[in-house]
Amino acid sequence: MSTFRWIATCLAVALGGLVMAEESPMLGEPVDADTLARVDFTILPNGDGLPAGSGTAIRGAAVYQQHCIACHGEEASGGVNDALVGGHGSLATDSPKKTVGSYWPYATTVFDYIRRAMPLQEPGRLSSDEIYAVTAYILHLNGIVEQDAELDAESLPLVKMPNRDGFVWDYSP
Amino acid sequence: MDDDTTEVVAGNGLLDRRLFLRGGLAGGTVLLTAKAGGVEREDWMKAPGAPMDEIGEPSPHESHVKRTSVRSSPGTTGTGVSFTPHEHLDGIITPSRLHFERHHSGVPDIDPGRHRLIIHGLVERPLSFDLNALGRYPTVSGINFLECSGNSGAALAPNPVQAPLSAVHGLVAGSEWGGVPLSILLDEVGVKAEAKWIIADGADSPMMSRSVPLDKAMDDALVALYQNGERLRPSNGYPMRLFLPGWEGNMSVKWLRTIKVTDQPAMTKDETSKYSDLQKDGSAKLFSFPMGVKSVITSPSHGLTLGPAGIYQISGIAWSGAGKIARVEISVDGGSSWADAALDQHVLSKSLTRFRSAWRWNGAKSIIMSRATDEQGSVQPSREQLLTNRSPGFFYHYNGIQAWQVAENGEVTNVYV
Numbered sequence: 001m002s003t004f005r006w007i008a009t010c011l012a013v014a015l016g017g018l019v020m021a022e023e024s025p026m027l028g029e030p031v032d033a034d035t036l037a038r039v040d041f042t043i044l045p046n047g048d049g050l051p052a053g054s055g056t057a058i059r060g061a062a063v064y065q066q067h068c069i070a071c072h073g074e075e076a077s078g079g080v081n082d083a084l085v086g087g088h089g090s091l092a093t094d095s096p097k098k099t100v101g102s103y104w105p106y107a108t109t110v111f112d113y114i115r116r117a118m119p120l121q122e123p124g125r126l127s128s129d130e131i132y133a134v135t136a137y138i139l140h141l142n143g144i145v146e147q148d149a150e151l152d153a154e155s156l157p158l159v160k161m162p163n164r165d166g167f168v169w170d171y172s173p
Numbered sequence: 174m175d176d177d178t179t180e181v182v183a184g185n186g187l188l189d190r191r192l193f194l195r196g197g198l199a200g201g202t203v204l205l206t207a208k209a210g211g212v213e214r215e216d217w218m219k220a221p222g223a224p225m226d227e228i229g230e231p232s233p234h235e236s237h238v239k240r241t242s243v244r245s246s247p248g249t250t251g252t253g254v255s256f257t258p259h260e261h262l263d264g265i266i267t268p269s270r271l272h273f274e275r276h277h278s279g280v281p282d283i284d285p286g287r288h289r290l291i292i293h294g295l296v297e298r299p300l301s302f303d304l305n306a307l308g309r310y311p312t313v314s315g316i317n318f319l320e321c322s323g324n325s326g327a328a329l330a331p332n333p334v335q336a337p338l339s340a341v342h343g344l345v346a347g348s349e350w351g352g353v354p355l356s357i358l359l360d361e362v363g364v365k366a367e368a369k370w371i372i373a374d375g376a377d378s379p380m381m382s383r384s385v386p387l388d389k390a391m392d393d394a395l396v397a398l399y400q401n402g403e404r405l406r407p408s409n410g411y412p413m414r415l416f417l418p419g420w421e422g423n424m425s426v427k428w429l430r431t432i433k434v435t436d437q438p439a440m441t442k443d444e445t446s447k448y449s450d451l452q453k454d455g456s457a458k459l460f461s462f463p464m465g466v467k468s469v470i471t472s473p474s475h476g477l478t479l480g481p482a483g484i485y486q487i488s489g490i491a492w493s494g495a496g497k498i499a500r501v502e503i504s505v506d507g508g509s510s511w512a513d514a515a516l517d518q519h520v521l522s523k524s525l526t527r528f529r530s531a532w533r534w535n536g537a538k539s540i541i542m543s544r545a546t547d548e549q550g551s552v553q554p555s556r557e558q559l560l561t562n563r564s565p566g567f568f569y570h571y572n573g574i575q576a577w578q579v580a581e582n583g584e585v586t587n588v589y590v
Contacts, residue, residue, distance in 0.1 A: 028300025080247035092455030096566030117379030171460035
């Protein structure tokens with residue numbers, strides 16, 4: 001990247017020499033903590049970034065009936081969009097079925113994706129409690145958590161998905 | 174064209190690629206339409222033509238050249254695809270209005286005055302950049318392909334899809350992308366020593382999110398502002414997108430809003446459950462980022478029809494996420510014999526490369542194919558080779574050889590060989 005630095009330096013010098021050599025333009029504005037909290041949606045597999053709140057599958061069934069069933073079908077069996085349950089043990093067969101239960105390696109991803117994108121026509125509609133609850137419901141339908149298991153920022157990252165160890169990195173950082 | 178000088182270099186009438194270097198094809202085919210009895214004007218030569226215009230539009234005679242297979246998933250309006258009509262295009266730059274689309278919930282209507290790119294996470298100082306600020310940085314540009322890793326997935330169908338080329342291979346396009354090297358911005362925020370990844374988020378309603386290794390971000394990643402000399406089109410990320418030359422398109426997050434520097438990937442929905450590659454043993458490859466070496470003959474191809482027997486140009490595009498295209502071989506006898514195609518002048522790294530061969534078609538049923546090799550020595554595999562190692566659940570990153578069959582009547586169909 002020394003070439004870019006060199007260009008930046010040349011520009012700076014050409015525009016009046018007010019910027020010292022080897023300095024970047026530095027035109028970004030500082031960001032305060034409140035702003036960061038509003039834009040930072042990232043949730044890591046270790047739970048970093050998960051918000052406060054909690055929910056169980058029992059509560060999540062109601063959320064699912066209201067917001068999810070139209071596309072994902074009865075008990076998440078699939079409709080106009082993906083099935084979210086089933087396929088366990090199918091990955092090495094001639095008819096692999098990749099679902100949240102059979103394929104997804106991390107439970108945090110379920111929460112993250114619902115928070116970002118669901119329901120598709122009205123993302124941002126669900127509260128954190130509702131997202132924890134409907135996440136618990138989908139995991140429960142897959143036999144991964146008990147019906148009354150309370151999922152929150154502490155417990156969700158501890159859920160071990162059936163296919164957690166099924167992925168091989170094709171890239172070495 | 175003097176037939177005595179055209180050397181047949183492979184079976185079924187494939188001619189020497191040097192034909193193109195001499196410009197020989199054009200010379201023999203131009204017919205002048207002079208008439209005896211004096212000069213004459215065509216209708217459009219008898220009065221002044223149309224005036225200038227602020228926006229140049231294609232000829233109305235080319236109105237059939239448009240994106241194909243435009244479709245949304247059931248129950249949605251903007252979750253879907255549109256395909257670049259390569260069967261009607263030439264060169265290595267795809268007109269921006271014909272660049273393929275893959276959106277996960279439509280194209281957001283972003284106010285460029287309010288949009289910000291915020292870089293934060295494992296950094297010394299989180300910073301926010303607006304469009305004006307980014308416009309003051311030294312801009313670089315590169316001519317690169319962008320390919321959705323689901324491109325050509327239709328070639329996995331049990332029977333060849335009988336639809337124009339673009340319906341199978343139309344999720345790749347070539348553009349000049351211009352913008353600010355992400356490395357400059359990362360240097361400015363001060364990346365901490367433990368950082369290894371960045372998480373890029375888009376400002377579309379489902380907030381596309383992908384994890385990118387920090388070394389790629391520091392190598393050739395761009396915060397792209399321009400495509401083919403103009404501001405990005407909304408469907409390509411206006412006002413700014415991440416652009417990662419050579420890597421699967423989904424990672425070049427459109428409508429880029431935040432970059433969080435981390436010590437690990439976020440394992441987002443798309444990178445784990447979608448763009449991973451299931452193997453026959455049930456395991457899956459994660460983070461298969463660079464797109465494999467690939468080529469496809471765009472002319473002749475399904476959607477086009479040959480006229481009478483005689484000399485035809487065979488033309489197509491080749492590309493590799495690992496660097497430059499080193500060679501493209503052509504067969505017009507179903508793979509029994511091969512000969513090198515001529516590569517157009519611009520053979521660029523991680524870019525579409527245009528190849529051409531000349532073919533004296535004798536009017537018999539023929540199967541034509543192209544096979545690309547990149548500068549790393551990787552050779553485009555046959556469809557059969559690819560399927561040998563693939564699970565039926567392995568959909569993405571298809572780069573097998575495409576075969577087209579030319580029938581006696583000139584009709585071109587999709588075939589497996």
